[in-house]
Amino acid sequence: MPARKRTAVNGEQRRVQIVAAAQHAIATLGFEGLRVRDVAEQVGLNIATLHYYFPTKEALVTAVAQQIVGRLDRVPPSGPEREPRTVLAEHLEHILTRFAAERAEFVVLNELYARAGRDPELRATLQANDAAWAGFLYTVFAKGVERGQFRADLDPDAAAVLVIGFLKSLLMQLDLTDERARAAADELLRAVA
Amino acid sequence: MPARKRTAVNGEQRRVQIVAAAQHAIATLGFEGLRVRDVAEQVGLNIATLHYYFPTKEALVTAVAQQIVGRLDRVPPSGPEREPRTVLAEHLEHILTRFAAERAEFVVLNELYARAGRDPELRATLQANDAAWAGFLYTVFAKGVERGQFRADLDPDAAAVLVIGFLKSLLMQLDLTDERARAAADELLRAVA
Amino acid sequence: MPARKRTAVNGEQRRVQIVAAAQHAIATLGFEGLRVRDVAEQVGLNIATLHYYFPTKEALVTAVAQQIVGRLDRVPPSGPEREPRTVLAEHLEHILTRFAAERAEFVVLNELYARAGRDPELRATLQANDAAWAGFLYTVFAKGVERGQFRADLDPDAAAVLVIGFLKSLLMQLDLTDERARAAADELLRAVA
Amino acid sequence: MPARKRTAVNGEQRRVQIVAAAQHAIATLGFEGLRVRDVAEQVGLNIATLHYYFPTKEALVTAVAQQIVGRLDRVPPSGPEREPRTVLAEHLEHILTRFAAERAEFVVLNELYARAGRDPELRATLQANDAAWAGFLYTVFAKGVERGQFRADLDPDAAAVLVIGFLKSLLMQLDLTDERARAAADELLRAVA
DNA sequence: TATGAATGAGGGTTCATTCAT
DNA sequence: TATGAATGAACCCTCATTCAT
Numbered sequence: 001m002p003a004r005k006r007t008a009v010n011g012e013q014r015r016v017q018i019v020a021a022a023q024h025a026i027a028t029l030g031f032e033g034l035r036v037r038d039v040a041e042q043v044g045l046n047i048a049t050l051h052y053y054f055p056t057k058e059a060l061v062t063a064v065a066q067q068i069v070g071r072l073d074r075v076p077p078s079g080p081e082r083e084p085r086t087v088l089a090e091h092l093e094h095i096l097t098r099f100a101a102e103r104a105e106f107v108v109l110n111e112l113y114a115r116a117g118r119d120p121e122l123r124a125t126l127q128a129n130d131a132a133w134a135g136f137l138y139t140v141f142a143k144g145v146e147r148g149q150f151r152a153d154l155d156p157d158a159a160a161v162l163v164i165g166f167l168k169s170l171l172m173q174l175d176l177t178d179e180r181a182r183a184a185a186d187e188l189l190r191a192v193a
Numbered sequence: 194m195p196a197r198k199r200t201a202v203n204g205e206q207r208r209v210q211i212v213a214a215a216q217h218a219i220a221t222l223g224f225e226g227l228r229v230r231d232v233a234e235q236v237g238l239n240i241a242t243l244h245y246y247f248p249t250k251e252a253l254v255t256a257v258a259q260q261i262v263g264r265l266d267r268v269p270p271s272g273p274e275r276e277p278r279t280v281l282a283e284h285l286e287h288i289l290t291r292f293a294a295e296r297a298e299f300v301v302l303n304e305l306y307a308r309a310g311r312d313p314e315l316r317a318t319l320q321a322n323d324a325a326w327a328g329f330l331y332t333v334f335a336k337g338v339e340r341g342q343f344r345a346d347l348d349p350d351a352a353a354v355l356v357i358g359f360l361k362s363l364l365m366q367l368d369l370t371d372e373r374a375r376a377a378a379d380e381l382l383r384a385v386a
Numbered sequence: 387m388p389a390r391k392r393t394a395v396n397g398e399q400r401r402v403q404i405v406a407a408a409q410h411a412i413a414t415l416g417f418e419g420l421r422v423r424d425v426a427e428q429v430g431l432n433i434a435t436l437h438y439y440f441p442t443k444e445a446l447v448t449a450v451a452q453q454i455v456g457r458l459d460r461v462p463p464s465g466p467e468r469e470p471r472t473v474l475a476e477h478l479e480h481i482l483t484r485f486a487a488e489r490a491e492f493v494v495l496n497e498l499y500a501r502a503g504r505d506p507e508l509r510a511t512l513q514a515n516d517a518a519w520a521g522f523l524y525t526v527f528a529k530g531v532e533r534g535q536f537r538a539d540l541d542p543d544a545a546a547v548l549v550i551g552f553l554k555s556l557l558m559q560l561d562l563t564d565e566r567a568r569a570a571a572d573e574l575l576r577a578v579a
Numbered sequence: 580m581p582a583r584k585r586t587a588v589n590g591e592q593r594r595v596q597i598v599a600a601a602q603h604a605i606a607t608l609g610f611e612g613l614r615v616r617d618v619a620e621q622v623g624l625n626i627a628t629l630h631y632y633f634p635t636k637e638a639l640v641t642a643v644a645q646q647i648v649g650r651l652d653r654v655p656p657s658g659p660e661r662e663p664r665t666v667l668a669e670h671l672e673h674i675l676t677r678f679a680a681e682r683a684e685f686v687v688l689n690e691l692y693a694r695a696g697r698d699p700e701l702r703a704t705l706q707a708n709d710a711a712w713a714g715f716l717y718t719v720f721a722k723g724v725e726r727g728q729f730r731a732d733l734d735p736d737a738a739a740v741l742v743i744g745f746l747k748s749l750l751m752q753l754d755l756t757d758e759r760a761r762a763a764a765d766e767l768l769r770a771v772a
Numbered sequence: 773t774a775t776g777a778a779t780g781a782g783g784g785t786t787c788a789t790t791c792a793t
Numbered sequence: 794t795a796t797g798a799a800t801g802a803a804c805c806c807t808c809a810t811t812c813a814t
Contacts, residue, residue: 011776030311032225036805046779051806053777107310113365114307117300118223127367134368151383158380161373162355165362172306172361173354174320175327180354187351190344191384204794229788239796241790246794250788397797416697418611422784432800434786439798443784493696499751500693503686504609513753520754537769544766547752547759548741554751555744558692560706561713566740573737576730577770590773615809625775627811632773636809779811786804793796 015053015063017043022064027104031111036060065122068108072129084144085189091140092163092185099170100178110171134160141192150192159192208246208256210236216257220297224304229253258315261301265322277337278382281356284333285378288360293371296364303364327353334385343385352385401439401449403429408450413490417497422446451508454494458515470530471575474549477526478571481553486564489557496557520546527578536578545578594632594642596622601643606683610690615639644701647687651708663723664768670719671742671764678749679757689750713739720771729771738771 009017021042025034036057040050054060099106116123134157141156150159166184170176202210214235218227229250233243247253292299309316327350334349343352359377363369395403407428411420422443426436440446485492502509520543527542536545552570556562588596600621604613615636619629633639678685695702713736720735729738745763749755 014777028311030224030307032223033311035803037803047805048780048807049778055806057805110307110365113367114223114303116367117364118221118226123367130367153383155376155380157373158376159384161366161369161377162359162380162384164366165359165377166355167358168362168365169358171310172303173357174306174309174316174323176354180350183348183351184354184358187348187355190346191352191355207794228786230786240788241797242795244789248789400798414697416610416693418609419697421782423782433784434801435799437785441785496693496751499753500609500689502753503750504607504612509753516753539769541762541766543759544762545770547755547763548745548767548770550752551745551748551763552741553744554748557696558689558747559740559743560692560695560702560709562740566736569734569737570740570744573734573741576732577738577741593773614807616807626809627776628774630810634810775814777812777814779809781808783807784805787802788800790800791798793798 011053014043014045018045018050018053018060019063019067022060023067023108024104026061026064026111027107031061031115034061064108065112065125068105068112069125069129071105072109083149084140084147085149085193087140088137088144088163088192089185089189091137092167092188095167096170096178096181096185099181103171106171113168130164133164137163144192154192163188204246207236207238211238211243211246211253212256212260215253216260216301217297219257219304220300224254224308227254257301258305258318261298261305262318262322264298265302265326276342277333277340278342278386280333281330281337281385282378282382284330285356285360285381289363289371289374289378292363292374299364306361323357326357330356337385347385356381397439400429400431404431404436404439404446405449405453408446409453409494410490412447412450412497413493417447417501420447450494451498451511454491454498455511455515457491458495458519469535470526470533471535471579473526474523474530474578475571475575477523478549478553478574482556482564482567482571485556485567492557499554516550519550523549530578540578549574590632593622593624597624597629597632597639598642598646601639602646602687603683605643605690606686610640610694613640643687644691644704647684647691648704648708650684651688651712662728663719663726664728664772666719667716667723667742667771668764668768670716671746671767674746675749675757675760675764678760682750685750692747709743712743716742723771733771742767 018039021039022034025039025042034057036050037047039060040047043050050060054063112122113126116126137160138156141150141154141159144150145152145154145156166188170181173181211232214232215227218232218235227250229243230240232253233240236243243253247256305315306319309319330353331349334343334347334352337343338345338347338349359381363374366374404425407425408420411425411428420443422436423433425446426433429436436446440449498508499512502512523546524542527536527540527545530536531538531540531542552574556567559567597618600618601613604618604621613636615629616626618639619626622629629639633642691701692705695705716739717735720729720733720738723729724731724733724735745767749760752760
């Protein structure tokens, strides 16, 4: 069991630490407030060392973005046997819960969406993610209509837009308490039934 | 009759010009990309002169924010005689139209909401605005339920959250065409009926 | 007579000051040792102010190069009536004198030639200057041969190469005293006669 | 028979590799552009490993300088029986040929001369070399005059200065083709005869 | 010998702001 | 009102060098 002296962590762990610190900084101060120096200091590293891991600030930002987006991809698989209504309810519940527990990530995600307007690459990434999300919801709604669980005149695509819109706006609804958010989710479930 | 100097514009006009240029810059580059020098140059002014009108960058940003928010305040008055359903439809239509026509302002507004997370004062301003907006929609929905135009089990507050959420998310739904947005608005109208 | 307070010099003078300081720094430390901060300090200016005059370090270096090269262009006009031998002698004398008096400029010029190997633009500038110089000497030699002042088998172009070579090598002949240099010039005059 | 490790090259070979890479870098980018990291990478070595061979950048530069200068020292011995004119002609020819074939080394040498102005130690080295060179040429010229092969009024020392100057300026005569250089050498031979 | 990781000391550049005119 | 000139405080990034392994 070799005793590390100068380093208590290995390279990959460092990367994770750095990205986490950067994410925190962005969540707290926004992209404008992100300072590589501060991130380095937060991790207890010299700036030069941080540049050893991430050659440029942009590389660091990209790493943060990728991490955030990467966690989004895991859309809960909707088995064919599951009830659309249940799937929808759980989906809303799932995101609402994550929103309450990991608000910081949502803040960064929000910043990313703002950035997407100027950064084509980021835009493409987020757009792809959105498309997958919309597709998932479309299927849920279409199946629900088919099975008579949802209104017959429900437009699956439009409904998906509403759901996504509600969920994306969570952070921008400044006076939205957890209760009001859940009430809105319930209202949503009633509205499609 | 005071003799106008060699300048074709007076102080107030200059302010408007500057704020407009700043707004454009923010819409294009975000707050991160806002440079007072660039704004000054855009207006054809020396930086020092710009500082004469807006002593600090923050003052300029505040002016932009106030202008944007100011235009939001003009919620269409819902006369007691008007039908809630119509009012809601027109409200959606109104915002969707503005969104298509004045996208830049929505971009800035989005940036403002992101900033609100760190800027308590801005947060208070936007929150007040949101409250008024929610109140307006609450009234519409409550009245609509009362008159039997909307579902009896409709939660007015929750419905307001959904409407506001949809409208606020417009910019973040990257693949949202004008048609899809209007389809969503229609779906919304059906969903509350 | 307005009393300047913060500035004792105007813009153009500042530029001259800065370029002079940069030239001095290059002569002393070479291009490697050139630090914009030091140049600024030398002139008693803040770095930011120096960047006000020269946006980038490269711009500053270019200005120095232009100044040095600019002073080279003034090739003494050889009137048709003047004796080639005299013209040549005076030319050698002129440069040798300048070399002794303004050694610093020759050092920088040397650095510029070294740089020319990597900087095509600089190379083009210096090459153009060299061509003019060679042309001047060619004419002198050709006329001298024609008038019987120089050897009949003298190759004017080759002789020009030798003269230019001698003068350009002044700085690289580390143990070259003023006397030896002048002796070489005399030898040159004898050699072509 | 010591067993070679997994490395195909031993220490001395490594040094040679490194010096060669450094020399190439200097010839290409000048001393300003020399980066130990790049040299290491060029040789396929870690920077830390390079520092094992050359503890400091200066040590590496010195090694390069020594190599370059070392190759210069081998002045062709002028046997007493050889004709001064021939010796001179061959000397010129020899250097001109090397210049065409190993231009890179001349570039570095040029950089070294530029550096010599600031580096006393390097200056001493080069000066010693120059003195030897001048001595060699002095002997040639003196003997040539003695034997009546060169002009009777030839100043051996001055002539040496001219020859060395011509040869040292090769790199600085930007539009000097191989032909023009040889023409100049021929002119030189005529001029001393 | 060799390397991954770390660091100190800058180096060029940017930017909001100020001041004398 | 308007401007040229100036500045302090950062900011990102680089580079030679070191150290534990």
